[in-house]
Amino acid sequence: MASVSEMYDVTWEEMRDKLRKWREDNHRNSEQIVDVAEELINEHASKLGDDIWIIYEQVMIAALDCSRDDLAWTCLQELKKQFPGSQRVKRLGGMRLEALEKYEEAGKQYDSILQEDPTNTAARKRKISILKAQGKNTDAIRELNEYLELFVGDQEAWHELSDLYINEHDYGKAAFCLEELMMTNPHNHLYCEQYAEVKYTQGGLENLELSRKYFAQALKLNNRNMRALFGLYMSASHIAASPKVNAAVKKANVKYAAWAANQINRAYQLAGRGTKENKCSVKAVEEMLESMQITMS
């Protein structure tokens, strides 16, 4: 089988830089990471210098994600040799136990880290991940709430909690988590859009109006967000069609919906040019927008 460097015609430096980018962006493209890093380590270990240790960590986690215990074990041994007694390496050992579904042993590993260092957030979060892996969602939610009382600025944890609440259909609490995220990340269009989706799901006129506002806000932050555009269209349409609104509100929402429909059509026309492939999707959207307009008037 051809090597990565042969297939993509890249140098070892480019491979190393790609790995760094994936690390910084926290990408979970584990299969790719394993392919690239395995070759880098096997062929060019000597050139990597001290970078090799962080690469070992990165590829070990990716290997666990791909069930490559052989590779994960090798990386773990190298790291244990270089950093004996390290908490960070101990946590990696715990993750390997998790991957092998040895949850009790993994839990004990994290507990021993926490005994030495009760503020070790990584170990606490791994313990919560174990609960999630075992399907114990209510326990995970409870533990995560306790965690957030102590570490209130942990964005990743707030987002995880909102996801857990969504899966439990507890939309009110999911919205609360997303509100925290929007406060600390006012320019993040994805949080606005997710918040709008949760409000829409909760239903009722007040929530629909809120959802429309936040879909609009998401669009202001990123006018290419198709989910926000469709969301704006649908929420405005539903408000306009509701018997509880007065004429002025109805008129305004018909306008918003019409604007959104226009934008959607434009986006699809642009996308439809040049490729024969998505003609079906373009036609489906056109018809859908037409049919929804009929039900609104």
Next chain:
Amino acid sequence: MGEVELSCLAYVKMYLHACLFPRCSVNGLLLSSSPAGGAVCVTDCVPLLHSHLPLAPITQLALTQVDVWCAQTQQRIVGYYQANACVSDCSPTPCALKIADKIAEQCNNAVLLMIDGGKMSPDYRVPPIVMYERKDSRWTLKDKHTIMLRQWEETREIAGQLLDSGDHSLLVDFDSHLDDITRDWTNQKLNAKIAELASPANAEQQLKAM
């Protein structure tokens, strides 16, 4: 109740959808190009989401668009499939039941299909699926003997081949389409590839019949 037939195309795309997003719950719609009445023939599927399955707006949007597309192509929505992220539990979630209920309003022998993640490894000889049908307003487990997959061996082969060659990344679900609307959620390209791989088997069958 009645018999359900699952085509190669529907099964392969469903399977590849689950394989493409192994860390997420995924879902989709089951379609039929056969007329209503008699056995349910699932001839195709549309992969929908791989994130935030319980949230309403995108699901509603997808259902409406697929409805329109079905009307344009003489197909009907006859069922719903889901694969849970947590491999140890393949029972239908409340959101699965909700969507399946909605489909059952329009199609009275609709099916709910759960993919059993624990049985998806290559050494499993039987299809990793569990089907439910509506009896007395509840979704009940379907008798395995009423579920048919013609040419199961070939179907499994094709799914495996596409996985090995990396072609499963050609699959576009509705979520991916919204990330990049130039991508086609009706998956014409992938359908063609599957048909190509399936046709030698058909040709052989026809030869045997002659």
